[in-house]
Amino acid sequence: MNDTWTLLPSVIGLAVAVVVLVPVGRRLATTADQLSERTGLGQAIAGAIFLGAVTSLSGILTTIAGAAGGDAGFAIANPVGGVAIQTVWLAIADLVYRRTNLEHAGASLENILQALLLMAMLSLPVIAVATPDLAWGWVHPISLLIPPLYIYGLVLLRGMRNTPMWSPRITRETSDEEVAQPTDRSTGHLWASLVALAAVVAVVGWVIGKAGLGVVQATGWPSAVTGFTLTTAITSLPELITLLAAVRMGSVTLGIGGIVGGNVFDTIMITIADVFYTPSTIYTAAGPAALVLLGGTALITATLALGLVVRDRRGIGFEGIAIPGIYVGTVLLAISAI
Numbered sequence: 001m002n003d004t005w006t007l008l009p010s011v012i013g014l015a016v017a018v019v020v021l022v023p024v025g026r027r028l029a030t031t032a033d034q035l036s037e038r039t040g041l042g043q044a045i046a047g048a049i050f051l052g053a054v055t056s057l058s059g060i061l062t063t064i065a066g067a068a069g070g071d072a073g074f075a076i077a078n079p080v081g082g083v084a085i086q087t088v089w090l091a092i093a094d095l096v097y098r099r100t101n102l103e104h105a106g107a108s109l110e111n112i113l114q115a116l117l118l119m120a121m122l123s124l125p126v127i128a129v130a131t132p133d134l135a136w137g138w139v140h141p142i143s144l145l146i147p148p149l150y151i152y153g154l155v156l157l158r159g160m161r162n163t164p165m166w167s168p169r170i171t172r173e174t175s176d177e178e179v180a181q182p183t184d185r186s187t188g189h190l191w192a193s194l195v196a197l198a199a200v201v202a203v204v205g206w207v208i209g210k211a212g213l214g215v216v217q218a219t220g221w222p223s224a225v226t227g228f229t230l231t232t233a234i235t236s237l238p239e240l241i242t243l244l245a246a247v248r249m250g251s252v253t254l255g256i257g258g259i260v261g262g263n264v265f266d267t268i269m270i271t272i273a274d275v276f277y278t279p280s281t282i283y284t285a286a287g288p289a290a291l292v293l294l295g296g297t298a299l300i301t302a303t304l305a306l307g308l309v310v311r312d313r314r315g316i317g318f319e320g321i322a323i324p325g326i327y328v329g330t331v332l333l334a335i336s337a338i
Contacts, residue, residue, distance in 0.1 A: 048261020
């Protein structure tokens with residue numbers, strides 16, 4: 001990695017990324033909220049597509065930087081860590097939305113389906129890690145199954161919205177998903193704004209990837225843990241800001257959909273990491289820490305799904321306590337596995 005940044009430019013790059021991503025996240029929440037009404041997709045699906053995909057762009061560029069730079073542990077830990085930390089953001093948002101438990105207010109069959117889809121997508125890399133020598137060229141065939149599963153999930157989401165077979169019980173605390181800020185901007189202007197914000201997120205993602213690799217090389221920190229914690233905490237800042245902004249606007253379903261939908265989209269980055277890591281399949285070089293990170297993240301997602309189904313009325317339900325605890329435990333176990 002001869003072109004790896006030194007420590008000082010890396011730290012400066014990460015700091016600049018934080019400064020840039022905070023206002024971008026706020027604009028994304030407003031734009032996605034308005035587009036959800038204009039397109040008629042609904043807040044859960046709009047959150048998954050508009051917020052989930054766009055806010056994941058920074059993570060994609062970070063993952064590509066790690067894979068192309070030859071660091072398998074960093075490359076696979078970044079998307080998996082993104083899923084984990086972004087779910088932790090929901091626990092933080094619970095503190096902001098004081099009316100009731102966030103998962104109760106944002107009751108949505110689409111969000112439950114996405115959580116289940118995410119667990120299915122996370123199971124595929126586990127199988128790949130167990131069969132690292134199975135390869136087509138340098139890419140594991142399991143990696144190629146992840147994008148089609150994601151696309152099929154979007155088809156299921158659309159069909160579920162059009163002809164739902166059941167719906168969550170509506171209570172006084174259930175958020176109205178049709179809440180949207182009025183705007184005089186045309187639909188074309190809203191789309192142009194979304195594309196421009198996406199471009200900014202993508203460029204910042206490349207900076208974060210280079211800076212993260214620089215921190216790994218300069219400090220000697222384990223690349224898998226760095227990718228799972230430091231860089232993902234920064235690349236997922238748009239998700240945190242958009243979630244908090246959506247919750248403050250009352251668009252709870254949109255905010256949760258953005259997190260869960262972004263997590264589902266982030267899983268595609270594992271395929272991207274495998275494609276850009278050319279020495280072998282990325283699972284061959286990922287090491288035992290990858291299994292710990294994948295297992296812990298699947299457990300975090302399962303806990304979120306349980307919270308969406310149980311719908312505790314308390315401000316902080318069991319999932320709000322369990323998810324951060326599982327995250328910390330996963331990091332500690334991953335360190336011990338290296």
